Amino acid sequence: MFIYEGERKTPVAGSYDVIVCGGGPSGIIAAVAAARNGAKTLLIERYGFVGGMVTNALVTPISEFCKNGKRIIDGMPYELMELANRFGGANISFESGNYPIDDEVFKLAAQRMLLESGVTLLYHSYFSDCITTDGQISHIIVQNKAGRVAYEGKVIVDCTGDADVVRAAGYKTVKETILQPATLWFQLSGVDTKALEEQGLFEDAKNDQLPVSETIRNRLDELNRKGEMPLFGGPWISKGFNEGTVSINLLREATDASSPEQFTKTECNLRENLFKVVEVMRENFPEFKNCRVLKSGTQTGVRETYHIVGMYQLTTDDVINPKPFPDTIAKGAHVIDIHKPDSIDQELVVLEQEYNIPYGIMVPYDSKNIIVAGRSVCADEAAFGTVRVMAVCMAMGQAAGTAAAIGSKKGLAMSKMDIPLLVQTLKEQGAVIDFDNCK
Ligand SMILES: Cc1cc2nc3c(=O)[nH]c(=O)nc-3n(C[C@H](O)[C@H](O)[C@H](O)COP(=O)(O)OP(=O)(O)OC[C@H]3O[C@@H](n4cnc5c(N)ncnc54)[C@H](O)[C@@H]3O)c2cc1C
Numbered sequence: 145m146f147i148y149e150g151e152r153k154t155p156v157a158g159s160y161d162v163i164v165c166g167g168g169p170s171g172i173i174a175a176v177a178a179a180r181n182g183a184k185t186l187l188i189e190r191y192g193f194v195g196g197m198v199t200n201a202l203v204t205p206i207s208e209f210c211k212n213g214k215r216i217i218d219g220m221p222y223e224l225m226e227l228a229n230r231f232g233g234a235n236i237s238f239e240s241g242n243y244p245i246d247d248e249v250f251k252l253a254a255q256r257m258l259l260e261s262g263v264t265l266l267y268h269s270y271f272s273d274c275i276t277t278d279g280q281i282s283h284i285i286v287q288n289k290a291g292r293v294a295y296e297g298k299v300i301v302d303c304t305g306d307a308d309v310v311r312a313a314g315y316k317t318v319k320e321t322i323l324q325p326a327t328l329w330f331q332l333s334g335v336d337t338k339a340l341e342e343q344g345l346f347e348d349a350k351n352d353q354l355p356v357s358e359t360i361r362n363r364l365d366e367l368n369r370k371g372e373m374p375l376f377g378g379p380w381i382s383k384g385f386n387e388g389t390v391s392i393n394l395l396r397e398a399t400d401a402s403s404p405e406q407f408t409k410t411e412c413n414l415r416e417n418l419f420k421v422v423e424v425m426r427e428n429f430p431e432f433k434n435c436r437v438l439k440s441g442t443q444t445g446v447r448e449t450y451h452i453v454g455m456y457q458l459t460t461d462d463v464i465n466p467k468p469f470p471d472t473i474a475k476g477a478h479v480i481d482i483h484k485p486d487s488i489d490q491e492l493v494v495l496e497q498e499y500n501i502p503y504g505i506m507v508p509y510d511s512k513n514i515i516v517a518g519r520s521v522c523a524d525e526a527a528f529g530t531v532r533v534m535a536v537c538m539a540m541g542q543a544a545g546t547a548a549a550i551g552s553k554k555g556l557a558m559s560k561m562d563i564p565l566l567v568q569t570l571k572e573q574g575a576v577i578d579f580d581n582c583k
Contacts, residue, residue, distance in 0.1 A: 154285060154294045160186040160264075161552035162545070163284055163297035165271040168196020169206070169534040170518030170541035171303030172254045173220050177545030178301070179262040180220075181569065183552050185545075186295060187263050188286055190270045191442065193251040194258065196305065196518075198534065201445030202247055202329040204391050205382060206234075207533040210241025211477035211498045217241075219574030221538030228253040233385060241535070246385040269293075271304060274312045280512045281313055298552040299513045301544050306402055307450040307520040315508040316453040320525060324447035325396040325485040326407070327377070328414035330440040332422070335390050336431040337383055346383045356380055363428055364394075365488060373424050374417040377483055377490065389438060395421065398485030401446040411444055447483065447519075448532065454522030455511075455559060456504030463495060463527050469502035471563045472577055473570060474539035476501055480529040493526070501531065503561065506544050511558040513551065517544035542575055 162178040164171050167189035175187040187194070197203040206225065209217045225243055228234035233249020258265060269288040274281045283294040302309035307317050340346065345357050356378050367373035379394035395417050399410040418440055425432040456469075463480065480493035505521045508514060517540040519532045530536075546569050547561050556562060571577055 152292070154292050156283065157290075157293045157295055158186065158264075159296040160184050161298050162186075162301060162548040163188065163295055163299075164301040164303055164545065165284065165309050166196070166303035166305060166518070167194035167254075168303055168305060168518060168537070169198065170537040170544070171196065171301070172258060173224065173538040173541030174301045174303055174517050174545035174548070175263045176220055176257055176261045177542045177573070178549045180573070181546050181549035183549035185263045186266060186297070187258060188266050188269050188271055188284075190268070192267045194254045194265075195247065195250050197445050198245060198250050199247045200443050201327075201441035202331060202391060202439070203393075203445055203534070204245050204247055206243045206245050206535055208241045208478040209236075209243065209535050210239065213239070214498075215241070216475040216477055216498045216576055217535045217539045218576050219539070219570070220542045221535055222574070224253060224257055224538070227257060244382055271308055274300070274309060276313050278512075279313065279315070279510065281309075281514060284309065299515070299548040299558065301548050302514060302516040302520070303518050303541065303544075305446065305449070305519045307452050307516060310452050310508050310514060310516060310520070311450065313514055315511065315514070317450040317520075318453060319400075319402070319450050320448065322485060323398075323400060323449065324483045325377070326399050326401055326410055326414075326444045326446050327393055328395045328411075328418055328440055328444045329391065329393050330395070330418055331384060331389055331391050331438040332425075332432070332435040333386075333389050333438040334434040334436050335388055337388055337390060339431045340381070340390070341383070345381060360429060364424070367424060367428070368488075374420060375486065375488070376421070377488055396483070396485075400449065401444075402449040407444070414444055415440070448528065449520075451520055451528070452508045452516055452522050454505045455507045455509055456502050456522065458501065458505045458521070458523040458527040458531060460524055460526040463499040463530055464493070466497060466499035469500050471503035471567075472500040473503045473543035473567065473575070474501045474536065475499065475576055476531050476533070476536040476539075478530045478533040478536065480526045482525065482529040491529070495530065501536070501540065503543065503547070503563065503566065505531075506540060507558050507561075509559075513558060515544045515547055515558045517541040539575065542573070543570060546570055546573070
C-alpha cells in the first residue's frame with residue numbers, strides 16, 4: 145500500500161562542490177580529502193559525532209595499515225591515526241598494523257581533522273532522499289530538527305555504509321542472500337587485565353591476529369551447547385586504554401540491518417544477551433568476577449548490507465593473486481574474514497601479500513556525480529571479507545574524496561574520471577599506490 149505525499153516545497157540550505165553523506169572511517173577521510181583538494185565540502189552525519197563503527201559500535205581495532213613490514217596505507221588515514229596517537233588514544237606501534245583505538249579520542253581527532261581541513265559539519269542530520277534528473281543528482285534531502293532540508297551538491301560521496309544515496313538515486317545495488325552477522329560490541333570495567341595479560345591474551349593483536357582466548361572460547365562453547373550461553377563469535381577481547389577495562393567482540397545475531405523491523409529485534413535481543421553474557425563471564429572466569437558493563441555500542445555493529453553494482457567488481461582472485469590495475473587507488477591486505485551468521489564459525493584466509501584496489505569498485509555503473517567509499521563498494525563475498533576493514537575504507541575515502549573534488553572542479557562524471565590526475569594527486573598526498581612513496 146502507498147500513500148501520495150503531494151507536492152513539497154523544500155528549503156535549500158546551502159550549495160557545495162562536494163557533499164559526503166555518512167561520517168564513518170570512509171566518510172571522514174573522503175571529506176578531508178575533498179576539502180584539502182579545494183572543494184567546498186559538507187559532511188552529513190546522523191549522530192552527534194563522527195567515527196561510524198569505531199564510535200557508534202565500538203569497533204576499536206583499526207585494520208590494517210601494514211603488511212610484511214611495509215606500510216601499505218599512509219596519507220590521510222595514517223595522519224588521523226597519528227593525531228589520535230598524539231591525543232593518547234591510539235597505539236600505532238603494532239607491527240601487524242592493526243591499531244587499537246580509544247573511541248572517545250577518535251571522535252575528537254577526526255572532528256579536529258575535519259574542521260581544520262575546512263569541512264562544514266552537519267550532525268544530527270539524516271540523509272533521506274535526493275533529487276535527480278537522468279541520474280544526475282542536483283540536491284540531497286536531509287531530515288533533522290529543522291525539518292526536511294535540501295543541499296545542492298555538484299558531486300555526492302555516499303559513505304553511509306548501506307549505499308543509501310546510491311539507492312535513492314536509482315542506481316542498482318545488490319545484497320548477499322546470506323549477510324555477515326551483526327554484533328553488539330561492549331566494554332567492561334573491573335576486569336583483572338593484569339591476570340589476562342600474564343596469560344598472553346593480548347599478545348596476538350601485536351602480530352597478525354586479533355586475540356581469541358581458547359580457554360574462554362571453549363568454556364563459552366560448552367555453555368552454549370547446554371543452552372546457558374547465547375550464540376557468540378570469537379571472543380575477541382582487547383585491552384582498553386584504561387586499566388581494568390576490556391573491549392569485547394562476542395555477541396552476534398543473523399539479521400538484515402537494512403530492515404528497521406528486523407534490526408530493532410536484533411538490538412533488543414542483543415541487549416538482553418549482553419547482560420546474560422556478563423553474568424556468565426562473572427560466574428565462570430575469575431578475572432571477570434567483578435566486571436561491570438562500562439558501555440555498549442550506541443548501535444549494534446553492522447558488517448554488511450547493500451553493495452553497489454560498480455564499474456568493476458573486486459574478486460576473490462584479485463585479492464589472492466594480486467594484479468596491477470590501471471586505476472589502482474589503494475592497497476589492502478587484511479585476512480579474508482567471513483563471519484557465519486548463525487554459528488561460532490568464521491572463514492579466514494590469510495593473504496600472503498597486499499593486493500591492489502581499483503577505482504572502479506567505488507563508482508556505480510554509469511555514474512554521473514555519485515561515488516561511494518567504505519563497506520558498500522562492489523566486491524564479491526570473499527573480496528568484501530578483506531576490503532571492508534577500516535584502514536582500507538579510509539584509503540578508499542581519500543580516493544573518493546579526491547576524485548569528487550577533481551570531478552566538481554573539472555565538470556567530470558565520476559565514471560569518466562581523469563585517472564592519471566587522480567593517481568598523481570593521491571601519491572602527492574601520501575597514498576601508497578605502487579610503493580615508490582612507501583615508508
Ligand atoms: C562487529 C564488527 C567487527 C569488525 N571488526 C573490525 C576490525 O577488527 N577491524 C576493522 O578494521 N574493521 C572491522 N569491522 C569493519 C568496519 O568496522 C566497517 O566495515 C567500517 O566501519 C565501514 O566503514 P564505513 O565508513 O563504510 O561505514 P560505517 O563505519 O558504517 O559508517 C557509516 C556512517 O554513516 C552514517 N550514516 C549512515 N546512514 C546515514 C544516513 N542516511 N544519513 C546520515 N548519516 C548516515 C553512520 O551514522 C556512520 O557514521 C568490523 C565491523 C563490525 C560490525
